[in-house]
Amino acid sequence: MNKINEIGDQLWEGCILASIAHAIMVAHYPELANEHSWDDINYNVQNSSGGRGTITFHTNYVVGAFRNEDSERESNYTVALNYFNGAPQEVIDVAVNESLQYLLDDIHGSVAPVITTAFWGNKGGSNSNDNDEEFIKNGGFLIERQALNIEVAINEWIEDYYMTESQVSLLHSLFERKISNPNDKIMLTESEIKMIESDDEEGLKESKISFGELGIGWEL
Numbered sequence: 001m002n003k004i005n006e007i008g009d010q011l012w013e014g015c016i017l018a019s020i021a022h023a024i025m026v027a028h029y030p031e032l033a034n035e036h037s038w039d040d041i042n043y044n045v046q047n048s049s050g051g052r053g054t055i056t057f058h059t060n061y062v063v064g065a066f067r068n069e070d071s072e073r074e075s076n077y078t079v080a081l082n083y084f085n086g087a088p089q090e091v092i093d094v095a096v097n098e099s100l101q102y103l104l105d106d107i108h109g110s111v112a113p114v115i116t117t118a119f120w121g122n123k124g125g126s127n128s129n130d131n132d133e134e135f136i137k138n139g140g141f142l143i144e145r146q147a148l149n150i151e152v153a154i155n156e157w158i159e160d161y162y163m164t165e166s167q168v169s170l171l172h173s174l175f176e177r178k179i180s181n182p183n184d185k186i187m188l189t190e191s192e193i194k195m196i197e198s199d200d201e202e203g204l205k206e207s208k209i210s211f212g213e214l215g216i217g218w219e220l
Contacts, residue, residue: 009123012057013179014146014153015043016214020174021157023210024167027198033206038213044102045142053142054102058094062126065099065118066139073138077112084118085129091120115139170195174216186216193218 022036037044046052050069055062065083067075080100084092100113107114117138119128128135136144145153154175158168170192177186188211198204208218 011147016178017153017175018146019214021171023207024196025161026210027196027203027207030203030206042098051142053139054099056094056098061091061120061122063091063094063099063120065103065115067103067115068139071116071138073116075114076107080113080115083129087120166195166197188218
């Protein structure tokens, strides 16, 4: 097993940040709606170019599995579990019951998870059967920005989405409120919804869905 960057709260915050930025800007780019989503404790990320992955923020462990369809690796259910060799049984259970359920595909007539790399860990650090280079190459590139220092990541999302001053202000406000009280319901006021600066009906619909997955509702 190889040690990769420390995992835990920082990665969760990075995924929350990515999702809030996405929820704001999908109102302008509804075609990107599939790229970030949450289902309870599972964060799903795609790049619309054959890369997809799921990170499960379980009580005791963070478990991530990824697929890069451009990878030279081939995977089926047995191989998928091999990426968790050496992991505690609880990690394997989380992978089987949560993370891998979002990476299912048809394998010779049978539905099974298809992945090309994985990791697991907790606040003390994380492990993978791949080294850093292999992990990034085979799917870990999907969370490179989520794993960055938060201030650096904020600047990268701002540049990537060409966010306006109003949108940046909303991003900062919602991010701080969400990480300060992660279980509290947050409601966007009418003035905050206007800070999204979109009148695209489809985009606003996708934005509302994305915010809802984060426990952020709209006051309308």
